[in-house]
Amino acid sequence: MKNIFVTGTDTGVGKTAVSCGLAAYLSLRKGYDVGVMKPFESGNGASVEEMPGDAWALKQASGSTDDIRDVNPYNFKAPLAPETAAMLENAHIDIARVTAAYTKLADRHDIVIVEGAGGVLVPIRDGYFYSDLIVAWQIPVILVSRLTLGTINHTLLSCHYLRSIGVSVSGVILNDMLGENDIASQTNPGMLEKYLTVPLLGIFSHAPGLFARGIDRERLADLFEKSIKCDIFQ
Ligand SMILES: Nc1ncnc2c1ncn2[C@@H]1O[C@H](COP(=O)(O)OP(=O)(O)OP(=O)(O)O)[C@@H](O)[C@H]1O
Ligand SMILES: [Mg+2]
Numbered sequence: 001m002k003n004i005f006v007t008g009t010d011t012g013v014g015k016t017a018v019s020c021g022l023a024a025y026l027s028l029r030k031g032y033d034v035g036v037m038k039p040f041e042s043g044n045g046a047s048v049e050e051m052p053g054d055a056w057a058l059k060q061a062s063g064s065t066d067d068i069r070d071v072n073p074y075n076f077k078a079p080l081a082p083e084t085a086a087m088l089e090n091a092h093i094d095i096a097r098v099t100a101a102y103t104k105l106a107d108r109h110d111i112v113i114v115e116g117a118g119g120v121l122v123p124i125r126d127g128y129f130y131s132d133l134i135v136a137w138q139i140p141v142i143l144v145s146r147l148t149l150g151t152i153n154h155t156l157l158s159c160h161y162l163r164s165i166g167v168s169v170s171g172v173i174l175n176d177m178l179g180e181n182d183i184a185s186q187t188n189p190g191m192l193e194k195y196l197t198v199p200l201l202g203i204f205s206h207a208p209g210l211f212a213r214g215i216d217r218e219r220l221a222d223l224f225e226k227s228i229k230c231d232i233f234q
Contacts, residue, residue: 004141004170135166151188156192
């Protein structure tokens with residue numbers, strides 16, 4: 001396999017956690033040279049060099065030594081969609097610049113893992129959404145969604161839309177970020193397996209304090225290997 005775009009049903013569902021798990025697994029357990037990218041990051045309130053955010057976490061988890069400006073071409077202060085955050089800073093987003101960084105990373109690595117922001121219909125710039133970037137790059141997608149109540153609708157909608165625009169969806173990962181084991185968490189996987197037309201790759205386990213003391217690559221790789229069907233990542 002070559003390159004994967006990790007999107008989600010929403011913000012805060014665990015895209016970074018799962019992407020870091022995948023990056024650590026592919027690098028430590030499979031021996032791949034893994035590149036990572038967070039094309040647009042917002043909400044750190046500081047420059048990406050100073051404040052650890054998603055791009056920093058992805059870099060640590062993968063072992064990538066790439067220039068942070070290629071890993072994260074655009075970094076905005078406000079925790080908003082790229083289009084809105086850029087507008088507040090009077091910044092212009094150049095899609096060609098982001099694509100050039102992606103192409104450079106793709107040429108350099110065995111696999112590049114790209115993390116989106118929010119979900120697929122988050123606007124990047126006037127009339128241009130994450131889904132347009134995914135289509136332009138012809139990159140397969142993994143969808144991360146919550147395990148808990150509300151996930152069936154969001155997951156099916158996102159998958160249905162991606163497939164309707166011709167995107168290849170490699171599968172869905174449910175993230176057990178709360179570890180609640182309530183009735184919705186118990187029954188959602190079965191309902192999703194019934195209605196999804198793409199594979200359910202597994203439930204990413206609850207891991208308290210996952211990023212509390214920096215990035216533990218071994219723990220991330222173990223978590224991913226133990227909870228996710230890894231045969232698609234050969
Ligand atoms: N499986 C898990 N176990 C425990 N905590 C988790 C798990 N997954 C995610 N978290 C925690 O939940 C929070 C949100 O996760 P994460 O940052 O991965 O979401 P995201 O989808 O990448 O968000 P964003 O849209 O801001 O990029 C983080 O603090 C993370 O450490
Ligand atoms: Mg994230």
